[in-house]
Amino acid sequence: MNEQVAVATAGGAAISSTPTGWGAELRATFTLAWPLVIAQLAQTALTTTDVIMMGWLGPQSLAAGTLATTFLMPFLVCGIGIVGAVAPLVAQARGARDIKAIRRIARQGFWAALILATVMIPVLLQIRPIFEALGQDPVATARAEEYIQVAVWMLYPGLAIIVLRSLLSAFGSTRIILAITVSGVLANAVGNYLLMFGNFGLPPLELRGAALSTVITNFIMFGLMLTYVLRHRRFKRFHVLIRFWKPDWPRFREIFRIGTPIGLTVLAEVGLFTAAALLMGRLGTDEVAAHAIALQSASMAFMVPLGLGIAATVRVGMAYGRGDPEGIRKAGWTAFALGMAFMTLSCALFLTLGRPIVSLFLDPRIPENANAVALAATFLVIAGVFQLVDGAQVVAAHALRGLSDTKIPMVLAIFSYWVVGLPIAYVLGFTLDWRGVGIWIGLAAGLAFAAIVLVARFAMREQLGLLRPRG
Known part of the structure; x- marks a missing residue:
């Protein structure tokens, strides 16, 4: 097939690189997005599996594991945001038919990944003094450190x-990702079963086992994906590992120029939830466990608009690369409509099925779980209410x-989450003594403000000069 007309996917689908009508754009976005959506759900299922199995170890293990992953997550997602700049840059290069740039962008993306991990690991290993300074429970902190020492x-x-x-x-090769x-x-599930609980003669490593399983799983996934890229006919021509150590400083700087604001944007949002977890830690173990359950459930729903947002980045990026304002408009609003439709459904589910969802994580028949179960069900009601704004802000940002366009959205996100969301969470949670409910209302307020300003920015993209020719 003519490479200037369409991008044939390795998974068997095709993504048009030419201007389309609304129906064709809907089909193209859906074709690209559905494997990404399921892959994002599956990715979250990795951590959901950990949370569920930590819950089987008891509320104390669940609380310690939650504190550990809450500490790890801001670093991870910031790195993901920075390295994720590879996606729009490659999409724009394809839209502009600049094929040679693709291999260079990918190689420098690997450079960025290695550097970021090397810088972050020593900081993460300082979890004990950091948590002690923040006033976290010493026992939970010690167990969280056990997890982090392996998981980093x-x-x-x-x-x-x-x-x-x-x-x-x-x-468009999203099916292999799935x-x-x-x-x-x-x-990961098999690894947890073997390593956490000591089945088939292995020692029961508990939280360390969960961390070790996560590390092994990520190495397996990386190996499979790299093998595919190196061996499949559509990708092996890029030779992404040949002359790996040869620098391409303009591409390297471009990844950090575009990616750093993305990373800080995501960090601002995840940091808000990290701060919320730490605030919950001041309220008690039951509040932390309930927060973990509600947050994990909300995160599962969030993966659908996130997958649609990734598709929007690719579709908008391709249209931008080929200089097609109408294609940009259709790509952005199509993904937005799909995201809002799903989040309306998830909102209804959270509002009506809160307690059955919570029972997947903690057994409500056990008396010592009763308070955590009741709190989690209440938090899920609030999480249901902010599903719509959460979906709107993530698709608009992507x-x-x-x-x-990443710098101004970064500023808007930081303001939304830390100037609007966190102060409201603290005032409602502690000053007005609404406790966990107040903290979750603050989270919703920050997300709502972000949704309004980011959707408005995309709607005003022409007036704001965001469609200037790609340099």
């Missing part, structure tokens, strides 16, 4: 996976990334 090593394969996923997504991610979920 997943940063190397985890960030490198993002480079390969970005490359594959920009080519297949590998689902394989990772299964591998559509803007397709235009390489």
Whole structure:
């Protein structure tokens, strides 16, 4: 097939690179997005599996594991955001038919992943003094440190996976991403069963076992994805590992120029939830466990608009690369409509099925779980209410990334989450003594403000000069 007309995917689908009508755009976005959506759900299922199995160890283990992953997550998602700049850059290069740039972008993406992981790991290993300074429970802190000491090593394969996923997504090869991610979920579940609980003669490592399983799973996924890119006929021509140590400083700087604001944007949001977890830690173990359950459930729903947002980055980026304002408009609003439709459904589910959802994590028949179960069900009601704004803000942010517009959205996100959301959470939670409910209302307020300003920015993209020719 003519490479200037369409991008044939390795997974068997095709993504048009030419202007389309609304119906064709809907089909193209859906074709690209559905494997990404399921892959994002599967990716979250990795951590959901950990949360569920930590819950089987008891509320204390669940609380300690939650504190550990809450500490790790801001570093991980910041790195993912930075390295994720590979996706819009490759999409724009494809739209502009600049094929030679693709291999260079991918290689420098690997450089960025290695550097970021090397810088982050020593900081993460300081979890004990940091948590002690923040007044966290000493026993929970000690157990969280056990998890972190092992889990940090997943940063190397985890960030490198993002480079390969970005490359594959920009080519529409999303089904292989889905297949590998689902394989990772299964591998992680088996690893947890063996390593956490000491089955088949292995020692019961508990939280360390969960961390070790996560590390092994990420290395397996990276190996599978790299093998695919190196061996499949559509990607092996890029020779992403040949002359790996040869620098391409303009591409390297471009990844950090575009990616750093993305990373800080995501960090601002995840940091808000990290701060919320730490505030919950001041309220008690039951509040932390309930927060973990509600947050994990909300995160599962969030993966659908996130997958649609990644598709929006690719579709908008391709249209931007070929200089097609109408294609940009259709790509952005199509993804937005799909995201809002799903989040309306998830809102209804959270409002009506809160307690059955919570029972998947903690057994309500056990008396000592009763308070945590009741709190989690209440938090889920609030999480249901902010599903709509959460979906709106993530799709809008990703559509803007397709235009390489990342700096101003970063400022808007930081303001939304830390100037609007966190102060409201603290005042309602502690000053007015609404406790966990107040903290979750603050989270909703920050997300709502972000949704309003980011959607408005995409709507005003022409007036704001965001459609200037790609340099």
